[in-house]
Amino acid sequence: MxxxxxxxxxxxxxxxxxxxxxxxxxxxVVGAVFGVALGIFCAWARAxxxxxxxxxxxxxxxxxxxxxxxxxxxxIFFGLPSLGVQxxxxxxxxxxxxxxxGAYSCxxxxxxxxxxxxxxxxxxxxxxxxxxxxxxxxxxxxxxxxIWPALSSQIVxxxxxxSVVSQIAAEDLTFAANFIQSRNFRAFxxxxxxxxxxxxxxxxxxxxxxxxxxxxxxxxLAR
Amino acid sequence: xxxxxxxxxLRNLLLATRWTIVLSxxxxxxxxxxxxxxxxxxxxxxxxxxxxxxxxxxxxxxTPLLMQLFLAFFGLGLLGIDVPAWLAAGLALIxxxxxxxxxxxxxxxxxxxxxxxxxxxxxxxxYLQQMRYVVLPQAFKIxxxxxxxxxxxVVKGTALTSIIGFVELSKAGTVMTNATFQPFLxxxxxxxxxxxxxxxxxxxxxxxxxKLNVAHRNH
Numbered sequence: 001m002x003x004x005x006x007x008x009x010x011x012x013x014x015x016x017x018x019x020x021x022x023x024x025x026x027x028x029v030v031g032a033v034f035g036v037a038l039g040i041f042c043a044w045a046r047a048x049x050x051x052x053x054x055x056x057x058x059x060x061x062x063x064x065x066x067x068x069x070x071x072x073x074x075x076i077f078f079g080l081p082s083l084g085v086q087x088x089x090x091x092x093x094x095x096x097x098x099x100x101x102g103a104y105s106c107x108x109x110x111x112x113x114x115x116x117x118x119x120x121x122x123x124x125x126x127x128x129x130x131x132x133x134x135x136x137x138x139x140x141x142x143x144x145x146x147i148w149p150a151l152s153s154q155i156v157x158x159x160x161x162x163s164v165v166s167q168i169a170a171e172d173l174t175f176a177a178n179f180i181q182s183r184n185f186r187a188f189x190x191x192x193x194x195x196x197x198x199x200x201x202x203x204x205x206x207x208x209x210x211x212x213x214x215x216x217x218x219x220x221l222a223r
Numbered sequence: 224x225x226x227x228x229x230x231x232x233l234r235n236l237l238l239a240t241r242w243t244i245v246l247s248x249x250x251x252x253x254x255x256x257x258x259x260x261x262x263x264x265x266x267x268x269x270x271x272x273x274x275x276x277x278x279x280x281x282x283x284x285x286t287p288l289l290m291q292l293f294l295a296f297f298g299l300g301l302l303g304i305d306v307p308a309w310l311a312a313g314l315a316l317i318x319x320x321x322x323x324x325x326x327x328x329x330x331x332x333x334x335x336x337x338x339x340x341x342x343x344x345x346x347x348x349x350y351l352q353q354m355r356y357v358v359l360p361q362a363f364k365i366x367x368x369x370x371x372x373x374x375x376x377v378v379k380g381t382a383l384t385s386i387i388g389f390v391e392l393s394k395a396g397t398v399m400t401n402a403t404f405q406p407f408l409x410x411x412x413x414x415x416x417x418x419x420x421x422x423x424x425x426x427x428x429x430x431x432x433x434k435l436n437v438a439h440r441n442h
Contacts, residue, residue, distance in 0.1 A: 003301045066375065066421035067414045068382035070393055075414060078406035156285075163287035167386060174289060187297040195290040202285040 009184040010193065020176025021197060023090070027172060028159040028205065030094050035101025035158070036151065040140070042106035047113040048135060057106065064103035069161050072096050077168045093165035093172070101158045108150050112143035145217040152209040156202050163198070173197060227403045233412060239395030240416055246381045246391060247420075249313050251374055254320025261325035266332055268350070276325065283322030289383050291315045296387045312384035320377055327373060331366040332358060368435060372428035375421045382417070392416060 045057045064072065076099075077092040087095070116139050124134030144151070166175035177194035181187040261279060264272035283291065296311035335358050343357040385394035396413035400406045 062422065062425070063414075063418065066379075066425055067417045068379040068393065070382045070385070071396070071410060071414050071417060074393075074396070074406070075410040078400065079410045080407070082405070082407040160285075160287040163289040164383065164386075166289075174287070177290075177293075181297075188294070188301055191290055191293045191297060195286045195294060198287055198290060199282065199285045 005189060006186055007189055007193070009180070009186060009189075013180045013184070016176045016180055017173070017194070017197070020171065020173035020194075021201070023171050023175075024159070024162060024173040024201065027090075027093055027097060027162050027165065027170075028155070031097030031101055031158060031162070032155050034094075034098045036105050036109075036155075038098060038102030039105025039109050040144075042102060043109035043113055044135060046106065047110050048131065061103045061106050064100055065107070069096065069100055070164050070167065072100060073164060073168060089165070089168050089170040092168060093162070093170040096165070097158060097162060100161070101154065104154050104158070105151055108147050108154060109143065111150075112145075112147035113139060115146055116143055141217065145213075148209075148213045148217070152206060152213070155209060156205055159205055160198065160202060173201075227399075229408075232399050232403060232405075232409060235399055236392060236395050236409075236412055236416060239390060240392050240420075242389070242391040243378065243381050243393075243420070246309075246312060246316065246384065246389070247374070247378045250316035250320050250381065251377050253313070253317035254324055254377070257317060257321035258324035258328065261321055262328045262332070265325060265329050280322045280326050283319055284326065288315070288319050288380055289386060291319055292383055292387050308384070308387050308389040311387060312381075312389045316377070316380060316384070319380065320373075323373055323376070324370065327369050328362070328366050331362040331369070334365060335361050364435065368428050368432035371424055371431060375424045375428075378421050378424070379417065 042057045042061065045053045046061075047054075049057075073092065073096040076096050077087075077089065080086070120138055120142075121131075121134055124138045125131075129137065162172060163174040165172050166178060169175065173194055177190050181190040184190065261276045265276035265280070267273070292311065292315045295315040296306060296308070299306040299311055299314075339357055339361070340353060343353045348356065381391055382393040385391060385397065388394075390398075392413055396409050400409045403409060
């Protein structure tokens with residue numbers, strides 16, 4: 001092989017990479033916070049909410065889980081403007097990630113809620129709590145704690161999936177890599193570097209989520 | 224300018240769907256074979272094999288599929304060959320699928336109760352016999368629902384190959400959008416076709432899982 005690897009461009013383009021990393025981190029923070037919030041609401045609707053709401057949420061979940069993220073993104077960014085809903089790339093990317101994670105986390109969190117012992121609901125009711133209060137104060141936290149590892153993996157998967165938003169010109173890490181390789185003609189090296197950055201980000205994100213879990217759930221789950 | 228009827232759009236999309244299906248099948252079958260090798264390295268006794276498989280899985284699960292596709296596309300190009308998009312797409316998807324399947328299957332093998340290993344050892348079985356007659360047949364049954372479930376991820380993963388220029392359903396969607404200026408309709412149809420491919424797989428995975436749980440409860 002005569003190919004000479006060359007990483008000399010790295011110093012020059014470091015600011016571009018850092019800018020890309022910043023956008024990717026912003027995307028996953030916003031996506032995770034609002035996506036999980038949406039997931040909690042949807043899980044409540046499916047497990048405990050009124051039947052009609054559960055049916056609507058069910059359709060939403062099935063639709064999102066059975067179509068590629070790329071198509072969801074294109075639909076939001078290119079398709080919705082014809083209904084008069086127009087937004088910039090970053091908003092569309094954020095929205096697509098929230099909607100996507102919302103559907104996946106709904107199913108994960110629902111499993112946690114449904115694993116709650118019946119006695120917990122009854123205990124809440126016997127303390128004169130409304131069904132919503134029981135959900136909020138008794139059921140939710142242990143349910144989240146039970147499925148926290150699965151939820152964390154899903155958030156990491158969504159972070160990795162976010163590389164696709166470069167396709168609507170949202171300037172994330174992949175967009176930065178595409179930009180750099182179009183300038184330095186060192187496609188392989190550029191993608192190696194950005195792949196390693198993604199690997200580091202996913203390891204870091206997993207640590208952050210584990211730490212967050214320990215903060216939110218200080219006590220061990222009673223078995 | 225040519226006018227496109229709904230049928231024209233749909234027909235073009237369906238023609239491209241063939242390539243989504245072919246690529247999904249190739250990735251799934253190829254990924255299963257590579258995944259099986261990884262599985263045996265991962266659960267085998269060899270230290271080097273374990274480390275390799277663990278690193279491989281970590282690497283492929285910790286990086287975006289899109290980056291893997293780019294690396295396959297431009298990396299193969301370094302070897303001085305002109306890389307067709309289908310080759311890069313197929314290879315990247317096979318290696319990506321293998322990592323996930325190996326990890327899923329490892330979970331299934333490890334979920335077999337310790338007593339099963341001990342009982343078969345006490346019958347004088349060697350490692351290979353234990354695997355062949357006791358552990359794998361049980362693990363296989365448990366593995367079916369999550370494996371079918373993962374095939375949905377493979378089908379959806381093929382959408383990314385449009386980005387390196389492989390013409391399948393997503394790429395056809397983009398092409399049709401550019402020709403018709405009707406992104407809402409075209410991407411809506413594309414989504415429905417993906418749904419039609421994936422939903423039966425998701426549903427059967429759920430049903431299989433329920434069946435398996437019932438079978439387990441009776442034991």
